[in-house]
Amino acid sequence: MGVLSRCGVVLLLASGPALAGPGSESRWGLRWNAGPGCIQAAPLARAVEERLGRTVFGPEPEYLVDGVLERGGPSGWKARLSLVDVRGNVLGSREVSTREEACSAIEPRLLLVMALMIDPTAALSGPASTSPAPASPPVQEPPPEPSPPESPRPRPEAPGPRMGGRANTLAATVSAGAGFGVVPGLAGTVWFVPGEWTWLVRMSLYPYESYTKDGGRLLLVSTGAETGVCPVSVGEGAWSVSGCATAGFSLVFAYSQGYEQGRMEPLLRGDLGLRARLERRLTHGTALQVGLGAGYGWLRPTVRLLKPDGTAEDLGLGLPVQGSVDVGVSFLGP
Known part of the structure; x- marks a missing residue:
């Protein structure tokens, strides 16, 4: 499975001795990871400097802002910023998130938090103006939710993969399943996320399966x-x-066709099993999905097979262990 390549740009490499703590005139560097379509390192550095009204990123930085921007689950975006000194010690970290779908929606909060990490006084005063300052400057309302970086932590925490399912998903798939053999069918699955875990409900239909033995024939x-x-x-x-982990029931209509006789009976089979899904987003609202399932028939009744010589044989309904493969399109909800 391919993984979205992420653009990692190191503007400045940290070298030289660090001071006891960041000051307003300290030299800074930026290391930033963000996917395509999101703000990259160079524009982000320029925007922070415009907000502070001066140049803060330069050669031989004493402190480094280390950040990563990724998808937040089940929707929106999340950025994690760490303040690192020249020796690699993490002095503090902060998370910034938004529930909006557009990646650009997080930029105002991101600029505010980075500016606060570098120079809280200048960050709260807003971007510098090129015109002469008036004799009595108006009082500027501070941006919402300003807060200083969190308390220092002993070591950096590497960002892990996003846990939790996607947003609510409806999948329409073409399925191949196993009864007595491999048969084609149709399936539809709803994946939804009421809490931390993803749940699924899957409906399937296998309209025709034929099984023969000793001249007798079953249609399922x-x-x-x-x-x-x-x-x-x-x-x-x-x-x-x-x-x-899944549990399911199948209602099977079995028609046994022997010599000048026939028998129809409805049967119920129950399975416990496992299911895996691999999904690749194609557009904002669609994705390609491949699913694999396997189940053990804990409830497996017998079906009567009539033979041409007038005898009959009772068989277990289907194989003890059955599997399915789904291939189709997912329709992603909000």
Whole structure:
């Protein structure tokens, strides 16, 4: 599985001795990771300097702002900023997030927090003006939610993959399943995220399956309902992977056709199993999905197979362990 490439730009390399703590005239560097379509390192550095009204990023920095911008689950964006000295010690960190879908929505908060980390006094005064200052400057209202960086931590925390499922998803798939053999079918799945974990409800239909033995023939039509919970759900950029535990029931109509006789009976099969989903986002509202499922038939009734010589044989309904493969399109909700 490919992973979204992330642009890592190091504007300035830290070297030289660090002071006891950051001051308003300290030299700064920036290391920044963000995906395509989001603000990159050079424009971000210029925007911070415009807000502070002076140049802060230069050669031989004494302190480094180390940041990463990624998708926040189940929607929006999240940035994590760490203040690092020349020896690599993390002096503090801060998270900035937004629930809006546009990546640019997080930029005002991001600029505010970075400016506060570098020079709180200048950050709260706003961008510098090129015109002469009036004799009695108006009082400027501070931006919302200004707060200093968090308390220093002993070591940096590497950002991990985003946990939790995607937003609510409806998937329409073409499925291949196993009864007595491999048969084609259709399936639809709803993936939803009521809390920290992703849940699924899957409906399937296998309209035709034929099984023969000793001249006797079974015709099977089955429809199934499956539900499950996905404690493993990892997303990285456009890719998403989920692992789920499931339980399901299938209603099977079996018609046994022997010599000048026939028998129709409805049967119920129950399975416990596992299901995995791999999803690749194509557009804002659609994604390509591949799903794999396997279940053990804990409820597996017998079906009667009539033979041409007038005898009959009772068989277990389907294989003890059955699997399915789904390939289709997901429609992503908000």
